Amino acid sequence: MVRGNVLDPHPRVRTLGPVSLSLEATGIHKAFAGAPALRGVDLRVEQGEFYALVGPSGCGKSTLLRIVGGHERPDEGRITIAGRDVTDDPPERRPVHTVFQHYALFPHLSVEDNVAFPLRMQGVGRRERRARARESLEMVRLPGYGRRSVATLSGGEKQRVALARALVPRPAIVLLDEPLGALDLQLRRAMQDEIRDLQRRVGLTFLHVTHDQEEAFRLADEVAVLHRGRVAQQGTPRDVYRRPATPFVAAFLGVGNLLEGRPEADPRRFRTAQGLVLEAAVPVAGATVAAIREETVTVHPERAGVPSGDLSGVVEDVAFLGAMTRVAVRVGGAGASVCGVAAEDHVFHRGDRATLRVDPDDVLLLRPDPVG
Amino acid sequence: MTAPGDRGPASGKWVALALPTLWAALLLALPLVVMAVMSTGSRPAQGGVVYDGSLDAWRWLGEREDLVARTAWRSARIAGLATLFAVLLATPTAWWIARAPVRRRALLLLLVVVPSWTSFLLRTYAWRILFRTEGPVNEVLGLVGLDPVAFLNTEGAVIVGLVYGYLPFAVLPIYVAVERLDRDLLHAARDLGAGPVRTFLSVAFPLTLAGTVAGATLVFVPALAAFVTPALLGGDDTYMIGQLTQDQFMKARDWPLGSALGAALALAALLALLPVVGARRAARA
Known part of the structure; x- marks a missing residue:
C-alpha cells in the first residue's frame, strides 16, 4: 500500500x-x-x-x-x-x-x-x-x-x-x-x-x-x-x-449433461455419483461436475466388440428435434441419464439397448459454483 | 346472436347513459334553470320574487356595470392569486405523497381530506382567531421582536383563507397526474443530461399539466364565488362577487338581482374555462 x-x-x-x-x-x-x-x-x-x-x-x-x-x-x-x-x-x-x-x-x-x-x-x-x-x-x-x-x-x-x-x-x-x-x-x-x-x-x-x-x-x-x-x-x-467455468454457466449455456461426482486417483478419470467413469482430456483438481454437451455425444445401437471408454444402457426417451434426434440413455443401471444425438440417423425406440460414444475432449470437468 | 342476448347489453348501456344524464340534469342544470328563470322576475315590496318576465334585474346589472365589474375584477384577482399559491403549495405536496411508500400514501391522502370533514365556516373562524391582533401568529412575531401586524380584514387574509380552504382540490388531481407519470421518463431525462430542475420543467411539469390545470380550475371556480371567506377574513376593500350575490338574497331580499348576478358569474366562469377545455382537447389530438 x-x-x-x-x-x-x-x-x-x-x-x-x-x-x-x-x-x-x-x-x-x-x-x-x-x-x-x-x-x-x-x-x-x-x-x-x-x-x-x-x-x-x-x-x-x-x-x-x-x-x-x-x-x-x-x-x-x-x-x-x-x-x-x-x-x-x-x-x-x-x-x-x-x-x-x-x-x-x-x-x-x-x-x-x-x-x-x-x-x-x-x-x-x-x-x-x-x-x-x-x-x-x-x-x-x-x-x-x-x-x-x-x-x-x-x-x-x-x-x-x-x-x-x-x-x-x-x-x-x-x-x-x-x-x-x-x-x-x-x-x-x-x-x-x-x-x-x-x-x-x-x-x-x-x-x-x-x-x-x-x-x-x-x-x-x-x-x-x-x-x-x-x-x-x-x-x-x-x-x-x-469452456464454461462453473456448473451454473454450463447449465445456463444449455449444456445438457451435468453429472456430479469426483475425480479418481488418475485425475483424468471422473467417477460420477451413479458410478459411471468418464475420461476427460483436461484434468481439473477439485472438480465436482462433468459437463458434456448433448450434441457431442453420439448414440449407437449396441454391437458386439464395444471399444473401451464407451457407455451403454437402455434408451429412455427419444425426441426428434429436426436437425437431430435427441436420445436419453439410462446408463450404469444406477439411474444416471445421459443425453446424446442419434448416430447415422438410426431410429431408436424406448427400451432399445444403445451405446454412447464420448470424446474425452468434450468432457469438461468443473469446480463447484461459489457458495452463498 | 339471439335477440335477447342483444337486448341485455343494449338496455344496460342505455341505463348506464341515462342515469348520469339524469343526475347531471337534476344536480347541475336544474338549479341553473331555476336561477335563470328567477332572474327574469321582479322583487315585491316585502322581498322574494314574483315571476313576471321582467328584465329589471339584468337592466340593473347593466346600469351598475362599474360596481359589478370592479367587484368581479377584484374577485378574479383574489381568486387568481389564491389559485396560484394553492398550485404552488399543492405541487410539492402531491409529489411528496406520490413518492411515499404505497402503504403510506392512503394515509397522507386522508390527511389532506380530513379537514374538509369539519364545517368550512368553523375552520374559517379559526383563522380569525389565529390572525387577531393579539392572536397566536402575532404572539410568535412578538417573540422574535416584531410589531403586531393587522392581518385581518386584508386581501392577504382572504387569500390565505381561500388557499387553506381549497388546497385539497388542487392536491388531489395533481397527485393523480404525478402518480400516473411513468417514472422511467424521469430517469431518462436525468440519464440524458437534465438536472433535477430541468427534469421537472421540461418533462415532469408538461406531462402532469392536465392535473395542474384541473387542480387550478377546481380552486379558481369556488374561490371566485367565495363569500364566507371574504366576509369573515376580509374588509370593505375585499368585497367579492359572491358577497354581492349573497347580500342580494340575505340583506336586500332582491332574489331576481341575486339570480342575475349568479347567472352572470356562472356564464363568466364558463367563458373563462373554454380556452382551458380547448387547450386540453388540442393537446389530446
Missing part, C-alpha cells in the same frame, strides 16, 4: 495501458433492504467494445447497469468512465446514455425533439441540434420521421428512436437495458443484427444487458455471465461457450 501511494498519489486514477478503458468497475457491492444484489463485481470494458452482461433474472445485471448509469448508488466500489471516477456523480453528469427497456420516449415531444433532447440539455444551438438529430435518425434508418408523434410509432420504431437519442451526443458508453425484451421474436432477431451493425458504424462502446444467452453471444465481443451478484465468467463468446 505504502509503495503504491508513493508511486501514485491518486491510486483511483489508473494509468491507462495501450488500450483505453471506457468503463472500469471495481469491487461493486449493492444490497436492497439487506438482500445482496451485487457481491463484489469487477468489470473492464475497452473502448469501442460491444460488451454484454448476461444472466438469469435476479442475477444483478440490471442493477449493475443502473449503477454504471448513476441511477443507483453502489454500497461499495468505484465506477470509472473514460478515465474519470464518476461514482459520486448523478446521472446527468456522466458521459453515458441508456436505452431503456420500455424506451422511455417523451410522449409530449416529437421524434426529433426526443432525439435532440440530450443536445438541448448540453446547450447545443437549435440549428446544430436539428441537423444532428436528423443525422442520428438516418443512422437508425428512420429518415423523415422527425415530425412524427412518438405515440404513432411501432415497437421497433420506438426502439430505433431510443437508440438514436442515446447515440446522438456520442457518449463514452451506450447502456442498453434489455432493449429487445419487449419485441416479438422475429423483430428481435432483425434488431439484433441492426444494433450490432450500428455499433460497428458509430464505433461507440456498448454495454448491453440481456437474459438471452443467444442474444449476448450473437452481439458481443466480450461477455460476462452474472450469477447471484457475482461475475461467474467473462471472456469472448467463443471461449465462454467452449
Whole structure:
C-alpha cells in the first residue's frame, strides 16, 4: 500500500495501458433492504467494445447497469468512465446514455425533439441540434420521421428512436437495458443484427444487458455471465461457450449433461455419483461436475466388440428435434441419464439397448459454483 | 346472436347513459334553470320574487356595470392569486405523497381530506382567531421582536383563507397526474443530461399539466364565488362577487338581482374555462 501511494498519489486514477478503458468497475457491492444484489463485481470494458452482461433474472445485471448509469448508488466500489471516477456523480453528469427497456420516449415531444433532447440539455444551438438529430435518425434508418408523434410509432420504431437519442451526443458508453425484451421474436432477431451493425458504424462502446444467452453471444465481443451478484465468467463468446467455468454457466449455456461426482486417483478419470467413469482430456483438481454437451455425444445401437471408454444402457426417451434426434440413455443401471444425438440417423425406440460414444475432449470437468 | 342476448347489453348501456344524464340534469342544470328563470322576475315590496318576465334585474346589472365589474375584477384577482399559491403549495405536496411508500400514501391522502370533514365556516373562524391582533401568529412575531401586524380584514387574509380552504382540490388531481407519470421518463431525462430542475420543467411539469390545470380550475371556480371567506377574513376593500350575490338574497331580499348576478358569474366562469377545455382537447389530438 505504502509503495503504491508513493508511486501514485491518486491510486483511483489508473494509468491507462495501450488500450483505453471506457468503463472500469471495481469491487461493486449493492444490497436492497439487506438482500445482496451485487457481491463484489469487477468489470473492464475497452473502448469501442460491444460488451454484454448476461444472466438469469435476479442475477444483478440490471442493477449493475443502473449503477454504471448513476441511477443507483453502489454500497461499495468505484465506477470509472473514460478515465474519470464518476461514482459520486448523478446521472446527468456522466458521459453515458441508456436505452431503456420500455424506451422511455417523451410522449409530449416529437421524434426529433426526443432525439435532440440530450443536445438541448448540453446547450447545443437549435440549428446544430436539428441537423444532428436528423443525422442520428438516418443512422437508425428512420429518415423523415422527425415530425412524427412518438405515440404513432411501432415497437421497433420506438426502439430505433431510443437508440438514436442515446447515440446522438456520442457518449463514452451506450447502456442498453434489455432493449429487445419487449419485441416479438422475429423483430428481435432483425434488431439484433441492426444494433450490432450500428455499433460497428458509430464505433461507440456498448454495454448491453440481456437474459438471452443467444442474444449476448450473437452481439458481443466480450461477455460476462452474472450469477447471484457475482461475475461467474467473462471472456469472448467463443471461449465462454467452449469452456464454461462453473456448473451454473454450463447449465445456463444449455449444456445438457451435468453429472456430479469426483475425480479418481488418475485425475483424468471422473467417477460420477451413479458410478459411471468418464475420461476427460483436461484434468481439473477439485472438480465436482462433468459437463458434456448433448450434441457431442453420439448414440449407437449396441454391437458386439464395444471399444473401451464407451457407455451403454437402455434408451429412455427419444425426441426428434429436426436437425437431430435427441436420445436419453439410462446408463450404469444406477439411474444416471445421459443425453446424446442419434448416430447415422438410426431410429431408436424406448427400451432399445444403445451405446454412447464420448470424446474425452468434450468432457469438461468443473469446480463447484461459489457458495452463498 | 339471439335477440335477447342483444337486448341485455343494449338496455344496460342505455341505463348506464341515462342515469348520469339524469343526475347531471337534476344536480347541475336544474338549479341553473331555476336561477335563470328567477332572474327574469321582479322583487315585491316585502322581498322574494314574483315571476313576471321582467328584465329589471339584468337592466340593473347593466346600469351598475362599474360596481359589478370592479367587484368581479377584484374577485378574479383574489381568486387568481389564491389559485396560484394553492398550485404552488399543492405541487410539492402531491409529489411528496406520490413518492411515499404505497402503504403510506392512503394515509397522507386522508390527511389532506380530513379537514374538509369539519364545517368550512368553523375552520374559517379559526383563522380569525389565529390572525387577531393579539392572536397566536402575532404572539410568535412578538417573540422574535416584531410589531403586531393587522392581518385581518386584508386581501392577504382572504387569500390565505381561500388557499387553506381549497388546497385539497388542487392536491388531489395533481397527485393523480404525478402518480400516473411513468417514472422511467424521469430517469431518462436525468440519464440524458437534465438536472433535477430541468427534469421537472421540461418533462415532469408538461406531462402532469392536465392535473395542474384541473387542480387550478377546481380552486379558481369556488374561490371566485367565495363569500364566507371574504366576509369573515376580509374588509370593505375585499368585497367579492359572491358577497354581492349573497347580500342580494340575505340583506336586500332582491332574489331576481341575486339570480342575475349568479347567472352572470356562472356564464363568466364558463367563458373563462373554454380556452382551458380547448387547450386540453388540442393537446389530446
